[in-house]
Amino acid sequence: MIDVDGIVRIIEERKAKTIGLQFPEGLKRQGPGIAKDVEARTGALVIVSGDPCYGACDIDDSLLDMVDVLFHFGHSRLMDDDRIVFIEYHHEVEVDTAIRNALPLLGQKVGIVTTVQHIHMLKRMEQLLIEAGKTPVIARGDSRITYPGQLLGCNFSATPAGVDTVLYVGSGNFHPMGAQLSTGVPVIAADPFTGEARKVDVEKIMRQRYALMAKAMDAKKWGIIIGTKTGQKRLELARRIKETAGDATLISIREITPDRLLSFKVDAYVSTVCPRVAIDDAGRFGVPVLTPVEFDIVKGLRKWEDLAFDEIKG
Ligand code: SF4
Numbered sequence: 001m002i003d004v005d006g007i008v009r010i011i012e013e014r015k016a017k018t019i020g021l022q023f024p025e026g027l028k029r030q031g032p033g034i035a036k037d038v039e040a041r042t043g044a045l046v047i048v049s050g051d052p053c054y055g056a057c058d059i060d061d062s063l064l065d066m067v068d069v070l071f072h073f074g075h076s077r078l079m080d081d082d083r084i085v086f087i088e089y090h091h092e093v094e095v096d097t098a099i100r101n102a103l104p105l106l107g108q109k110v111g112i113v114t115t116v117q118h119i120h121m122l123k124r125m126e127q128l129l130i131e132a133g134k135t136p137v138i139a140r141g142d143s144r145i146t147y148p149g150q151l152l153g154c155n156f157s158a159t160p161a162g163v164d165t166v167l168y169v170g171s172g173n174f175h176p177m178g179a180q181l182s183t184g185v186p187v188i189a190a191d192p193f194t195g196e197a198r199k200v201d202v203e204k205i206m207r208q209r210y211a212l213m214a215k216a217m218d219a220k221k222w223g224i225i226i227g228t229k230t231g232q233k234r235l236e237l238a239r240r241i242k243e244t245a246g247d248a249t250l251i252s253i254r255e256i257t258p259d260r261l262l263s264f265k266v267d268a269y270v271s272t273v274c275p276r277v278a279i280d281d282a283g284r285f286g287v288p289v290l291t292p293v294e295f296d297i298v299k300g301l302r303k304w305e306d307l308a309f310d311e312i313k314g
Helices: 004-014 025-042 061-066 096-105 116-131 174-183 203-216 235-245 258-262 275-280 292-298
Strands: 018-022 045-048 069-073 084-087 109-114 135-137 165-169 187-190 197-199 222-227 248-253 268-271
Touching: 004 025, 004 069, 004 084, 018 025, 018 061, 025 045, 096 116, 096 165, 096 187, 096 197, 109 116, 109 174, 116 135, 116 165, 165 174, 174 187, 174 275, 203 292, 222 235, 235 248, 235 268, 235 292, 268 275, 268 292
Parallel strands: 018 045, 018 069, 069 084, 109 135, 109 165, 165 187, 222 248, 222 268
Antiparallel strands: 187 197
């Protein structure tokens, strides 16, 4: 449920006249209804962003320049800018069934991690483990992370070290695989939507990544992709990679598509944007698109057995 009363209160407090609303894809359909409601209750002019939005890093800067306040929905705060108000979205789904199914797979000392959509259930997760005789551990991440125990697809810093297993509560594969690769500790994923629990397997993704790195070993011409989204800009990292790569071009792209990459006729890319792009979309690109971690391995700056997911640290 989106708290429209809270939004109206903020608009009134700030005496804002022009408002921006930015939703991730899953919440966009609520945009017209919320815009109409807010306009009727405040008299402000409301503009809804129609561009894709994948995370709190992905602020619609053009819209931000046009409005007094931009409400960014679905994600937790990633940067401090008084003009942006982050409105989180929490799934009202119980976690008990999935966690009870995970119990037989867990060790004694268990790190708990989840996404912001389930973070309000963290206490309940901890309580269920204590009731089962386990020792739960919750860690605080770096400054990119808002809550203890919270993961982003680009930051696993809240994954506790020194535990026997990590319990990931949420859906999808990317976050639990990243948590496992960043700690080397087995991760059990408990999905509140299906109630199922499973041990996370990183073998398949590792094989895919090793195959792409092997292919990139022959690359002569490199493209180094720089993101233009607010929370994805890593120019210094891109500059460092360019110096190592030899024949390399820095290329800025907002939305990466296979067509845009094909136009440059390079042998391989290194992506410094959202780490998920290189991994989730690997099958769509005609040439290897490596993460900075993988590039370092190809260039002999890191050991092959030290493969991990790329992270944007805070
Ligand atoms: Fe999410 Fe990617 Fe942005 Fe990180 S960089 S917040 S994983 S969209």
